[in-house]
Amino acid sequence: MKKLIAILFFALSLPSFAQDLNCRVQILSPQIQNTNKRPLEELQIAISEFLNNRKWANFELKPEERVDCNLVITLKSWDGGSNYQGEAQILSSRPVYGTSYNTTVLSLNDKNFDFSYTQGQPLDYSDQNYQNNLSSILAFYAYVIIGLDADTFGKMGGAPYYAKAQTVVNNAQNAAFAGWKAFEGLKNRYWLAENLNNKSFAPLRDILYTYHRLGLDVMSEDLNKGRKAIAESLPELAQLDKQKQGAMLNQVFFSAKADEIVDIFSKGNPMERTKVYNVMVDADPANTSKYEELKKLR
Structure with a gap:
């Protein structure tokens, strides 16, 4: 025993x-x-x-x-x-x-x-x-x-x-x-x-947190609040892409998120869609054809 x-x-x-x-x-x-x-x-x-x-x-x-x-x-x-x-x-x-x-x-x-x-x-x-x-x-x-x-x-x-x-x-x-x-x-x-x-890409890693934790995770309880958080985080992408044009991490983010960003903001108001369209075309011109959907919506 x-x-x-x-x-x-x-x-x-x-x-x-x-x-x-x-x-x-x-x-x-x-x-x-x-x-x-x-x-x-x-x-x-x-x-x-x-x-x-x-x-x-x-x-x-x-x-x-x-x-x-x-x-x-x-x-x-x-x-x-x-x-x-x-x-x-x-x-x-x-x-x-x-x-x-x-x-x-x-x-x-x-x-x-x-x-x-x-x-x-x-x-x-x-x-x-x-x-x-x-x-x-x-x-x-x-x-x-x-x-x-x-x-x-x-x-x-x-x-x-x-x-x-x-x-x-x-x-x-x-x-x-x-x-x-x-x-x-x-x-x-x-x-x-x-x-x-690389510390130069810290802003993109910040976006990962804001996009998911303060954006997507909030949308089930407050759609507009979550979407706004994502919209306000995206302009940093364009600035980062200018500094690190063609960088791999930028492309990894766009590959994962381009379609989803279009889907999220296709339900937004015209002003918000236009703002996001301008930001994303500037930051991610390779996927311009996807972001064009934001302009077609009424």
Whole structure:
């Protein structure tokens, strides 16, 4: 009896490894001719378990608080062994208070999702050093997703996770795979981490908080108040885009929010719609055709 009590006490004293992500992983291989797709199915399971069964956040999340996200990997080539080349779509969302609506927080396409993986290989990861490209990419986006989610609930709440994402980038500087280095382009993992940790982009992170916590989360109780908070936060986008034209973080925000902004203000008054239209066309000219809808409404 004493032995049983000791075992139970030991089990209850073990640390709790709560899950932080609720990530749906999908691997598509339309260009792969290999008829044996079993290794791809196992790879999909391995990635899902790696993301969903690890502790990424610095605080405990209840099961219903886990961050919803999607990772869709489209393979362009596979040698039938351990070498894969592809790209990935990374999406994350969070619920809006008082509604059944989930708002997109991150929508990003990574065109350098290349890695080596042997069937049955355990996916190991350490913040201390680079072990393999697949686990490093997955850890990087896990930290970015958690960080962005935290920024929408508390001002600058994502800072610890962006620092960890930066550590992943730093550790991968000697990797043989693309996506980690500054000179490889302006829209890769290096620049996303740089922007998220750069104080020059603090205004955009402030907007993330105002937009979600003081805007969307308020709209179920006071539609006009929530919409006004969002409208008043947006002019900062145009100013930031002038200072950091074409910056990756700006584009990440517009990719996630352009359609939603049109939807939110399509229900506003003409003066408000015109104001938002002018701001967004100035800040995000690439999506002008979407914002034109605000001018068509009467």
